[in-house]
Amino acid sequence: MPGRILPVLLRAALLTVALLALPAVPAQADPLIPLPPPGQPVATDITPTGATLTWTRPIGPVFRYSMQRLVDGEWQGFSSMPFNTVTFVALTPDTEYTVAVRAAALAGSGYTMSPLSEPVTFRTPPAEPAPAWNCTIAISVSQYGSYRVRGTLNWSGPTPPSGWTIRFDIAQNVSITQWWNATVFRTGTGASITALPWDGPAGNPPATQTFDFSGRWTGTFVPPSDFTVASGTPCTILR
Secondary structure (H helix, E strand, O other): HHHHEEOOOOHHHHHHHHHHHHHOOOOOOOOOOOOOOOOEEEOOOOOOOOOEEEHHHOOOOOOEEEOOOEEEEEEEEEEEEEEOOOEOOOOOOOOEEEEEEEEEEEEOOOEEEEOOOEEEEEEOOOOOOOOEEEEEEEEHHHHHHHHEEEEEEOOEEEHHHHHOOEEEOOOOOEOOOEEEEEEEEOOOOOOOOOOOOOOOOOOOOOOOOEEEEEEEOOOOOOOOOOEEEEOOOEEEEOO
């Protein structure tokens, strides 16, 4: 039977060579496990341009966090950070923000990105106006052909500056003869009234200041008008 054994051995050898030529089948990898979602962010210290967001760290090998913002119904990447708190300093005043956070896992840990946390919505307040002088003017006329202007300025900020200037219009036939708590300069139909210098460099100007000036007229009296603080803020004329 030797003639039959040889073909069988030959076929077995050829099958072995064919099997060795096939690519190895990779072992089935275990699927990655998503990290639990972080806790819902809490917004604190909200200002016109900033806010602090803090959330609870999920259990698992967290590498970083990704802050997402809801814009027109879609979540968009907003910021990335290694800690479970972040302070934003360049937000837009008077704007609503809806944000959520997700956690990224350490590489090789067997975990993958977490789902989004519960979102939080907060609104930044409007921007505060810049400090400025607010001015009111009262004009009185006597029966003896004279008039008097009384002005009051209130500073809207914490520390008032040590000077101010108010410009106004005045008719040619109206004179300025006296003034108090300020200095008046006039050129034709234009005039200005300026704060007196403070006594010494350590002067502490009050937040409310007053001034007066008076004069007479010939013909028809036209009250001084268009009182405006040098910063561009118009004065309110009291009637």
